[in-house]
Amino acid sequence: MKKILIAIAVASSLLTGCTTTNQAVLGTTKSQVELRSFQSRAFDTTDKAFVLRSVVSTMQDLGFIIDKADTTLGTVSGTNYVVPISKLTVSVRDNKEKKQIIVRASGQVGVNPIDTPKAYQNFFNALSQSLFLEAHNVE
CATH class of the missing domain: 1.20.5 (Single alpha-helices involved in coiled-coils or other helix-helix interfaces)
Known part of the structure; x- marks a missing residue:
């Protein structure tokens, strides 16, 4: 016993x-579901390559240097060397059922993960503008 x-x-x-x-x-003390809720956005398009190009453009506009981009996997990683150094990894995947593209961003500043919604909102606002401008051939 x-x-x-x-x-x-x-x-x-x-x-x-x-x-x-x-x-x-x-x-972080936040749950993965909570993090995913503000790290992800759905866009009403089925053109994954177009979204990936917009992600790269947006990251460069925000001062990131692209470290890796893989169209097969749908990932883009970049580093912003402004102190404090920050990193951002973005994944792009199809949601064929809803005819959407899901974009998820994950960032860190130094060694600490970014777990505040504001930083991700800023990225997704810039990405939305980039998608709109590129879709309408505005330079």
């Missing part, structure tokens, strides 16, 4: 430890 109680105690302490470690690794 003692062995069973010890095993239960060890198992429960390991499970509790995982929760704390997970939050420490992510560097």
Whole structure:
């Protein structure tokens, strides 16, 4: 009976430890669902290449130097070397059911993740303007 109680105690302490470690690794106290809610936007287009080009343009307009861009995976990563140094990774994927493109951005300043909605709102506002201007051939 003692062995069973010890095993239960060890198992429960390991499970509790995982929760704390997970939050420490992510560097934020916000839930992933909450983060995803302001890190993602849907755009009413099915042209993934067009959206990727707009993401690159927007990031460059915001002062980011593009480190990697992969059209097959639909990802763009860039670094802004203004102090403090910040990084931004954007993924673009199809939502064929709704005929939309889903764009998700994830950023960090220094070693800390960006977990405030305002920074992402600024990026998505600039991206929306870029998509509109490019769709209407405005330079």
